[in-house]
Amino acid sequence: MFARRARGLLDFTFALLCVWCAYHHTPAGALLRRMGAWAFNTRTTARPLLAYYDGVSGTSVPTPGALPPSMLTRVPTSAEALAWGTHSALKGLEPKAREPALALAREAGIAPETLLDPAKGLAATRRLLDSLAKDFPSEEARLTAVFAGRVPARFAMERVDAEGGVPTLERLAKQLPPGFDGSSVGAAQALALSTALMLGWPVAESAHVTSPFGYRVHPTLRTRRMHTGVDLSVRTGTTVSAVAAGVVRRASEDSVNGRVLVLDHGRGVTTAYCHNSELLVKAGTRVEKGQPIALSGSTGRSTGPHLHYQLELAARPVDPFGFRTALRVADGGATEL
Numbered sequence: 235m236f237a238r239r240a241r242g243l244l245d246f247t248f249a250l251l252c253v254w255c256a257y258h259h260t261p262a263g264a265l266l267r268r269m270g271a272w273a274f275n276t277r278t279t280a281r282p283l284l285a286y287y288d289g290v291s292g293t294s295v296p297t298p299g300a301l302p303p304s305m306l307t308r309v310p311t312s313a314e315a316l317a318w319g320t321h322s323a324l325k326g327l328e329p330k331a332r333e334p335a336l337a338l339a340r341e342a343g344i345a346p347e348t349l350l351d352p353a354k355g356l357a358a359t360r361r362l363l364d365s366l367a368k369d370f371p372s373e374e375a376r377l378t379a380v381f382a383g384r385v386p387a388r389f390a391m392e393r394v395d396a397e398g399g400v401p402t403l404e405r406l407a408k409q410l411p412p413g414f415d416g417s418s419v420g421a422a423q424a425l426a427l428s429t430a431l432m433l434g435w436p437v438a439e440s441a442h443v444t445s446p447f448g449y450r451v452h453p454t455l456r457t458r459r460m461h462t463g464v465d466l467s468v469r470t471g472t473t474v475s476a477v478a479a480g481v482v483r484r485a486s487e488d489s490v491n492g493r494v495l496v497l498d499h500g501r502g503v504t505t506a507y508c509h510n511s512e513l514l515v516k517a518g519t520r521v522e523k524g525q526p527i528a529l530s531g532s533t534g535r536s537t538g539p540h541l542h543y544q545l546e547l548a549a550r551p552v553d554p555f556g557f558r559t560a561l562r563v564a565d566g567g568a569t570e571l
Contacts, residue, residue, distance in 0.1 A: 301318075301431075301556075301557075302318075302356055309432070310431060310432070312373075312428075312432065313360065313363070313364075314356075314360070315428040315429075315431040315432050316363060316373055316376075316377075316424070316428045317356055317357075317359045317360035317363055317428075318356055318359075318427070318428065318431060319423075319424040319425065319426070319427035319428030319429075319431065320359050320362075320363065320377065320380060320424040320428070321349065321350075321355045321356050321358075321359040322423075322424070322427050323381075323420050323421075323423040323424035323427060324349055324350060324355075324359070324420070324424075325350055325355075326423065327420050331381070331416070331417070331419075331420055332349075332350075334379075334380065334381060334382055334383035334417065335349060335362070335380045335381065336349065337383065338362060338365075338366070338379065338380065338383070338384060339358070339362055341384075342361065342362055342365040344358055344361055344362055344365075345358070349362065362380065363376055363380070366379050366380070366384075369384070369388070370387060370391070372401050373425070373428075374401055374402055374403040374406060374421070374425065375387060375391055375401050375406060377403065377421040377424050377425060378390060378391075378403065378406045378407070378410070378417075378418070378421055380420075380421070380424075381417040381418070381419075381420040381421045381424075382410055382414045382417035382418070382421070383414075383417075386410050386411050386414045386417070387406070387410075389409070389410070389411055390406040390407075390409040390410045390411075391406065391409075393409035394406060394409055403418065403421055403422060403425055403501075406418075407421075422501075422502060422548070423548075425501045425502070426501055426502040426503055426547045426548060427547070429478075429499060429500070429501040429502075429503045430503050430545060430547060430552075430557045431557050432478065433477040433478050433499075433503075433505070433545070433554075433557060434475070434476075434477040434478060434523055434524065435477060435558065436466070436474050436475055436476075436477055436505075436507060436541060436543050437466050437468050437472055437473075437474060437475070437530070437541055438468075441466040441467060441468050441541075442466070442467045443464050443465065443466060443467075444465045444466075444467045444540060445461055445464065445465035446461070446464055446553075446555070447461060447462070447463060447464055447551075447552075447553035447554065447555065448460070448461060448553070449461070460551075462544055462551035463506065463508075463542050463543050463544030463545070463551065463554070464542075464543055464544075464553075464554055464555065465540050465541070465542055465543075466540060466541045466542075466543055467539075467540050468530045468539065468540060468541055469530070469539055470511050470529075470530060470531045470532060470539040471511060471529050471530065471531070472529065472530040472541070473526045473528075473529060473530075474507050474510060474526070474527055474528040474529065474530055474541055475524050475525060475526055475527065476497060476505075476521045476522065476523055476524065476525045476527050477497075477499075477505055477523065478497075478499045478503075478505075478523045479499065479520070479521065479522050479523050480497040480498050480499040480500065480504075480505075480520070480521060481497065481498050481518070481519070481520050481521075482495060482496070482497055482498075482515050482516065482517050482518060482519045482520075482521060482527075483496045483497065483498045483504070483517065484496035484506075484517060485513050485515060485516050485517045485519075486517075487533065487534075488534065489534060489535065490534050490535045491506075491508040491509065491534045491535075491542070492508055492509040492510065492531065492532070492533025492534025492535075492536060493508075493509070493510040493511065493512065493513050493528070493531070493533050493534070494506060494507065494508045494509075494510070494534075495507045495510070495513060495515065495527055495528055497521065497527075502547055502548045502549075503545075503546070503547060504545075504546045504549075505543070505544065505545050505546070506542075506543070506544040506546070507527065507528055507541060507542070507543060507544075508534065508541070508542035508543075508544070509530070509531055509532055509533050509534050509536045509540060509541065509542055510528040510529060510530055510531050510533065510541070511529050511530065511531025511532070511533060512528060512529040512531070513527070513528050514526055514527050514528055514529070515527050515528075545557070
């Protein structure tokens with residue numbers, strides 16, 4: 235009798251665990267959490283639904299190619315960043331998903347094939363976006379036109395204007411005619427890529443990188459693991475600055491990341507700053523680009539003073555150096571998690 239009751243309790247415990255995992259780590263759970271947040275007008279930490287299908291459905295933010303030489307020595311303008319993000323997103327789409335952009339290029343007198351050309355693509359995409367600026371003043375509306383087409387984008391804009399709202403990409407996507415829902419994926423990719431390109435750097439650019447992004451042998455666990463950020467060697471107490479304006483989504487401490495901050499910059503872009511000795515801002519605070527947000531340290535699972543800086547697009551870690559001018563990478567001296 236006791237064994238039967240114990241087994242029943244164990245089964246019940248595992249069932250609860252399965253429900254918890256499904257609620258927090260599956261697309262269905264994320265959908266329920268987002269619907270609950272919408273219904274009760276609260277915030278949710280649920281990942282974007284597309285993040286669960288990255289690498290499977292082709293909807294993840296594409297890995298950008300190398301930055302053109304013109305962007306390696308200076309900060310690009312917002313127009314250049316938007317063109318680069320749009321060009322990179324177009325290259326990562328299926329041929330059918332590119333058709334609205336190619337049609338707009340023909341309409342603007344631009345050879346469609348140049349939008350995807352490695353050498354001419356950036357300039358051609360810039361011309362395409364400039365040709366849409368009069369009819370679609372905001373970046374979000376312009377991207378909606380590129381990936382959905384002129385007529386569907388204008389229809390969505392009119393619906394949003396009628397509601398009296400700001401034409402954000404999310405609102406425009408909801409107002410697109412039936413059959414154009416998927417076009418918002420490419421627009422979201424382009425917006426995230428262009429936003430990431432405009433980010434600053436959390437510490438002095440002269441700080442050595444002691445462990446880059448990618449797979450490595452973990453310095454303390456001695457197993458091969460994915461390193462989801464870059465380690466920047468700085469002394470304890472070094473000022474850590476926000477790389478862009480945003481909202482502090484997390485300001486806490488744990489045994490792995492130490493004292494950690496997570497900033498949400500909008501448009502699917504977040505950054506994390508780990509192992510700090512002190513946090514200067516609290517969760518929910520809005521910060522500006524360049525604002526001091528923490529003092530570096532060696533808290534958590536760390537072998538020495540450094541900052542672990544992480545960039546995520548659509549909830550997936552990406553190499554911050556894919557969006558940075560050329561910086562030196564130091565050899566040895568890994569000081570991370």
